[in-house]
Amino acid sequence: MSTQTIKQPSIQRLFLQLLNQKTLQHAYLFEGKAGTGKKDMAMWVTQSLYCPESRDGGACQTCQTCQRIRSHYHPDVIEIEPDGQSIKIGQVRSLKEEFTKSGMESRRKVVIVEDVEKMTIQAANSLLKFLEEPDGEIYLFLLTTAKHRLLDTILSRCQLIHFPQLPKDERLSLLVERGISQEKAALLIHLTSDADQAQELAEREELVQLVQTVWKWFSFMSKKDDQAFVYVHTDLMPLAREKKDQLMVMDLVLILLQDILNCQVSESHIYAFEKYKETIQSEAQRFRPLAIANMMEVILNGKKMLDSNVAAQGIFEDCSLQIVDVIRNKR
């Protein structure tokens, strides 16, 4: 099994220090967007707590113990994730039972809870009580992307660690490491910050076609060509039948406009539409920043309407007309 690349070296250094000083707290709350490496960090700290081959206090990531933790086969390490919409008290109870069973390997136990904001009050209270149990050594890693939805009882009992969003160039290299082409990866880091979600999108065959179609739609609008309106019906709609694809169309246009805008302010940004870089550069010279901002507003309004279930075709057609209006300098 390969070792994990740790995405947050400064947080890793902090934990290495705590491990070496033996000052690790019993409950941590890892907070940050999807794809910022919260789970990987929780796993690494856990491995470090058990690894018999550790030299500097950190996990070796290759010994049998490290591998068992990584593949979720260590009896003292339990991971909990939502069962449907919530984490229920039953899940915490069965965790307690699991831990009291014989056959445990040590008195040290670790619990990792994903999406902890989905915990019911009863489940949270029951879990926190666990920390007070006198026998043994328990560590809790609670992971969340929505800190504002957490119960006060959880917030007040945990040490908070914020996981910042990784810079675009780092996210790009992570995706390329996963075998995604440079061109696709450059687009995907603009669509999502979550590497797993990016991978899923990369594997969707329609993505390439959707990108080409959106590009062509924008090209018609940019040339003030009335075809843009018809194109919605002939090409865009057949490809974007589902709502998630319709939202993706809007996001792709926004990213494209962002590319043009970035081009005006900096020479060294990562292009989402790398393939069309030259055209984007000439568009950047053509449009005033205000015009681009107005186009973005048209698309953002369209996105809001999609969200409130207005039919997509009408929205796309309307966007076509409005964007051509902006380019004709009428707005």
Ligand SMILES: [Zn+2]
């Ligand atoms: Zn190890």
